Amino acid sequence: MSEGTRNTPIPRDTLAAILESATLAPSSHNTQPWRFELGETGISLFADRLRALPVNDPDDRELTISCGCALFNLRIAAAHAGFNTECQLLPDPGDEDLLATVSFSPVSGEEGRQTELFRAIARRRTYRKRFESKQVPSEVLGILEESAETEGAWFQVLESEHARHQVAELVAEGDAAQWSNPSWRRELAAWMHPRRKGDGLTVPGMVAPVAQLVVRTFDMGNGVGAKDRQLADESPVIAALGTAGDGVEDWLKAGQALERVLLRSLGQGLQASYLNQPIQVAVLRPKLQHLLGRSGFPQILLRLGYPATDLPAAPRRNLQEVVETADTRDIKAKQAGQGRQR
Incomplete structure (x- = not known):
């Protein structure tokens, strides 16, 4: 392929539509930690570390995975x-x-138009409710396994009741550890917003200050853990998505694999949500690795099943907030430098 063919300019309205789809990717606490820069012949994807979660995600691992999801949508x-x-x-x-x-x-x-995957982008939801009791066919799980492998990751279903129960216990243990940490609770509360904010975890405007106060003040780990344990135990599928390595490039691959799995799941009538506590709490991750009985690093723990109801889409920021050109980036950098000199 020639250089000129590879660097084909795209009309601005088409670029805008592509980027709108990219921003529909999932992210921890719905932080949407990405920025896009438009060049003459392409797009650059940046991590927006102002939207990092230093307590929940100290290495920016999940932040990078989220950016990988956005890259796949793009x-x-x-x-x-x-x-x-x-x-x-x-x-x-x-x-x-x-x-x-x-x-x-x-x-x-x-x-090459990827119509089925494209249509799934806008319909994907993080489904935190109970699933229908209907079992997921093994051939569907095989499709998801192949989807992860296509992007350089692995997807492993926890099949035995013993393993599923052990994972549910790890999730509850992770909840207890996180909620016992006042810094973690403050970080969670800071991302609880009314929908009009365009990001974060949606809370009705009238209720938001009270909800934030409750989360900051009270350790609710036991109650949350009991609920999550039940969700895990009752979910038709519990699966881990992982990678051979555990560096930034591996996290980007994990994000692209995750989004492919989520979109292919939707094509099979499934939705998913996350039980990442055993990966987020560092001392629990080796225990999950042991349960999986394989080499590599679990990056995401998923529960999947058939949704019992439809959910509204999570809020998103305006495209103007996440897209810039090289010129506007240089201007912002210069302004930031001048601000430091004052």
Whole structure:
């Protein structure tokens, strides 16, 4: 492929539609920790570390996974718009915030349009309610396993009742550890917002101050743990998604694999939510690894099943808040430097 073909310019309205899809990716506490920079022939994806969760996610591991999810949505939306993507992960060792660059070339024919995955992007939800009791066929789980492998990750279902129960106990133990930490509770409360804010965990405006106060003040780990234990025990599928390594590039691969799994799940009528406490609490992660009985690093713990009801979409920030050009980035950097000199 020639340089000119690979770096095909895309109309601005098409770019906007592609980026709208990218921003529908999941993220911890709905922080939406990504920024996009438009170049003449491509898009750069940056981590927005002002939206990091230093207590819940001290290494920015989940932040990077979320950006990987956004990158996958971008790839699928571009394909649907008629463009192949070529992604370079971590292209600049001197800029740790620059996670990927994406260039475009035309898609030939309809096969590469990824219509099913694209349609699933806007319908994906984080489903925190109880699932229907209907079991998920093994062939569907096989599809999800292949989906993760396509992106360089693995997907493993915990099949035995003993393993599922042990995972449920780890989830409850993780809840207890997190809620006992006042700094963790303050961080959670800080991301509880009315929907109009466009990010965070949605709380009705009139209730938000009270909800934040309660979360900051009270250790509710036992109650939350009991609820999450029950959700885990009753879920049709508990599965871990992981990678061979545990570095930034692995986390980006995990994010792309996660989003592919979530979108393929939706195509099979499934929704999912997360039980990541045994991975977030460092002392519990080796216990989960032992239960899985395999090499590699679990990055995400999922519960999947058939939803009993429809849920509204989580709020999203305006596209103008997450997209800039190289010129506007330079202006912001210069202004920040002038501010430090004053």
